[in-house]
Amino acid sequence: MNLSEFFITFPEMSKESLRIFKKSIDGAYRNFSREYGDTIEAVFDPVLYFLVWFEKLLQTSPWPLVILVILILVYLGSRSINLTIGSLFALLLIGYFGMWEDTMSTVSIIGVCTFMSIGLGIPIGIAMSNSDRARAAITPILDVMQTMPSFVYLIPVVMLLGIGKIPGLLAVIIYAIPPIIRLTDLGIREVDKEVLEAADAFGANKRQKLFRVQLPLALPTIFAGINQTIMMALAMVVIASMIGVKGLGQPVLKAITNQYFTMGLLNGLAIVALAIIFDRVSQSFGKRLQQHRSGSRE
Amino acid sequence: MSKDELLTKYNHVLGLDDINLNVAEQSIQVVMGLSGSGKSTLIRHINRLIEPTEGSVLVDDQDITKLNKSELLEFRRNRTGMVFQRFALFPHHNIIDNVKFGLSIKNIDKAESNEKAMFWIDKVGLNGFEYKFPNQLSGGMQQRVGLARALATDPDILLMDEAFSALDPLIRTDMQDQLLELQKNLRKTIMFITHDLDEALKLGDRISILNGGKLVQDGTAEAILLSPADEYVKNFVKDVNRAKVLKIKSIMNFSGVQNNSDISVKVEDNIESCLPKILESEHELNVFDNNNKFVGSISRNNVADILKN
Numbered sequence: 249m250n251l252s253e254f255f256i257t258f259p260e261m262s263k264e265s266l267r268i269f270k271k272s273i274d275g276a277y278r279n280f281s282r283e284y285g286d287t288i289e290a291v292f293d294p295v296l297y298f299l300v301w302f303e304k305l306l307q308t309s310p311w312p313l314v315i316l317v318i319l320i321l322v323y324l325g326s327r328s329i330n331l332t333i334g335s336l337f338a339l340l341l342i343g344y345f346g347m348w349e350d351t352m353s354t355v356s357i358i359g360v361c362t363f364m365s366i367g368l369g370i371p372i373g374i375a376m377s378n379s380d381r382a383r384a385a386i387t388p389i390l391d392v393m394q395t396m397p398s399f400v401y402l403i404p405v406v407m408l409l410g411i412g413k414i415p416g417l418l419a420v421i422i423y424a425i426p427p428i429i430r431l432t433d434l435g436i437r438e439v440d441k442e443v444l445e446a447a448d449a450f451g452a453n454k455r456q457k458l459f460r461v462q463l464p465l466a467l468p469t470i471f472a473g474i475n476q477t478i479m480m481a482l483a484m485v486v487i488a489s490m491i492g493v494k495g496l497g498q499p500v501l502k503a504i505t506n507q508y509f510t511m512g513l514l515n516g517l518a519i520v521a522l523a524i525i526f527d528r529v530s531q532s533f534g535k536r537l538q539q540h541r542s543g544s545r546e
Numbered sequence: 547m548s549k550d551e552l553l554t555k556y557n558h559v560l561g562l563d564d565i566n567l568n569v570a571e572q573s574i575q576v577v578m579g580l581s582g583s584g585k586s587t588l589i590r591h592i593n594r595l596i597e598p599t600e601g602s603v604l605v606d607d608q609d610i611t612k613l614n615k616s617e618l619l620e621f622r623r624n625r626t627g628m629v630f631q632r633f634a635l636f637p638h639h640n641i642i643d644n645v646k647f648g649l650s651i652k653n654i655d656k657a658e659s660n661e662k663a664m665f666w667i668d669k670v671g672l673n674g675f676e677y678k679f680p681n682q683l684s685g686g687m688q689q690r691v692g693l694a695r696a697l698a699t700d701p702d703i704l705l706m707d708e709a710f711s712a713l714d715p716l717i718r719t720d721m722q723d724q725l726l727e728l729q730k731n732l733r734k735t736i737m738f739i740t741h742d743l744d745e746a747l748k749l750g751d752r753i754s755i756l757n758g759g760k761l762v763q764d765g766t767a768e769a770i771l772l773s774p775a776d777e778y779v780k781n782f783v784k785d786v787n788r789a790k791v792l793k794i795k796s797i798m799n800f801s802g803v804q805n806n807s808d809i810s811v812k813v814e815d816n817i818e819s820c821l822p823k824i825l826e827s828e829h830e831l832n833v834f835d836n837n838n839k840f841v842g843s844i845s846r847n848n849v850a851d852i853l854k855n
Contacts, residue, residue, distance in 0.1 A: 446634035448595055450648040450699070451623030460650075464638045 281408040306352035325529035338521040354495035365425040373432025390426040416493030424480040431473030435466030471534030561587040563759045572733040576750030584759040627696030631708035633688045635680040642676040648699035666694035686717035704736045789817040802843025
């Protein structure tokens with residue numbers, strides 16, 4: 249082999265050893281999932297039960313009641329009559345065009361994903377803000393979670409847990425949880441050092457500082473994270489439908505494979521409508537949380 | 547080893563060097579110096595917001611530097627209150643909750659802490675503002691909240707870190723007067739940090755001057771003005787209006803003989819307020835003490851000596 253050839257073709261690993269390399273990892277993982285798949289599935293059972301129960305609740309309750317509850321939540325969150333009326337029309341149209349059941353499935357999985365993301369993400373964000381070492385360790389993981397194409401991590405999840413709601417839920421959470429972790433960390437780190445010093449000077453311990461000063465002051469930023477998390481969860485609906493999650497994603501998928509333009513458009517618009525409602529409500533709620541910042545001088 | 551050597555060789559900044567300072571109970575001890583002199587570092591050693599590398603801080607014979615974590619929290623909760631240069635109020639709490647902060651940290655019940663907070667809000671003249679948020683108040687009012695917050699836990703030590711430096715001159719004077727007025731009844735041990743010599747002279751029972759982390763002089767306002775310890779202090783006090791700070795007793799003539807003039811001044815009067823009397827009179831003036839007993843005399847020449855400098 250002469251020198252010029254060396255520079256033109258990359259000195260790659262031999263095909264044989266690459267094959268063995270891939271095969272051994274795949275094999276090891278397959279063995280792992282055969283061995284522990286059931287156990288891990290059992291761990292997620294409570295989540296699955298809750299998810300199924302919540303979906304059934306939304307689908308089987310009388311639709312006017314469901315709409316009423318949603319509208320009350322919209323109003324309490326946003327305190328906006330316009331948004332409430334807009335939501336009413338959007339929901340009525342969704343129902344009229346025959347997408348009520350799918351929409352309720354989507355709302356249930358998005359809701360559960362959001363709550364799990366908040367429940368996991370805020371403590372992780374707090375831990376990150378507490379130590380630079382934790383931050384250095386977690387940040388690259390978050391980067392991977394956000395940039396790795398979802399299909400890639402769907403493979404091991406499906407291998408481990410099969411097709412269904414739980415793998416879908418995991419995929420959505422992996423994709424949607426980074427913003428809330430990052431913004432919790434950022435929000436806490438952004439709290440004014442002097443205010444923290446004041447809390448210290450009055451003898452506040454770590455817990456008191458966290459719950460009375462850091463978290464309340466970080467709340468608007470954390471809420472921006474929750475908003476992002478909801479939006480990203482909605483964006484995953486179609487991909488999640490590929491591994492068997494019911495909802496508005498499935499008709500979209502069907503529309504893509506069969507070229508049903510109108511079907512795709514209607515379901516797509518329903519997702520947009522949900523996104524707008526979630527976004528406006530969570531944003532205006534977040535804004536009200538920081539009223540003390542903009543309070544006018546009198 | 548010099549300060550520069552420490553920085554270049556070990557990448558450490560010298561904060562404070564060999565400071566020995568006794569603060570008398572129930573007095574106002576002013577620590578003054580320019581930025582970088584270590585005065586804010588010094589005050590933070592007292593409640594250990596900054597840990598000293600060496601040395602001890604004694605409060606009633608108890609070494610603060612030896613307290614463990616929970617003892618330190620107790621010390622901060624019960625013994626000290628702190629007021630900050632840029633107020634450092636909690637922006638998400640209204641005024642009454644800000645004032646209550648130290649009390650709520652101690653888990654004092656709501657009714658009692660409300661009552662105490664209202665008492666101090668009233669004391670600093672912020673009645674009617676209890677439910678406003680800090681950013682709805684002016685700077686001076688915010689610092690009143692800061693003062694009330696520090697006093698609410700009834701600490702015996704008050705740490706004031708450039709507390710009035712961020713305020714407009716007029717408001718600053720106001721706050722200084724208010725602090726002196728409060729101190730008459732409270733008799734707290736106050737450590738007051740400032741870079742403003744006039745403020746130091748006005749407030750301090752004793753004044754310590756820091757330069758580059760070293761204590762250059764510690765004494766009463768009078769001692770600092772009349773016998774500055776070195777060139778640095780001398781330069782510092784050069785432009786001060788002595789007549790405003792000094793009292794008759796520091797320039798009067800104790801050996802004088804009483805004359806029959808009916809114009810007189812008191813030993814505790816400050817010179818400025820007596821200037822017209824002294825300058826208009828051809829003779830020496832009689833000086834009386836607080837019991838109207840003759841103690842000496844004062845003349846134009848005494849005043850001229852001190853003013854020309």
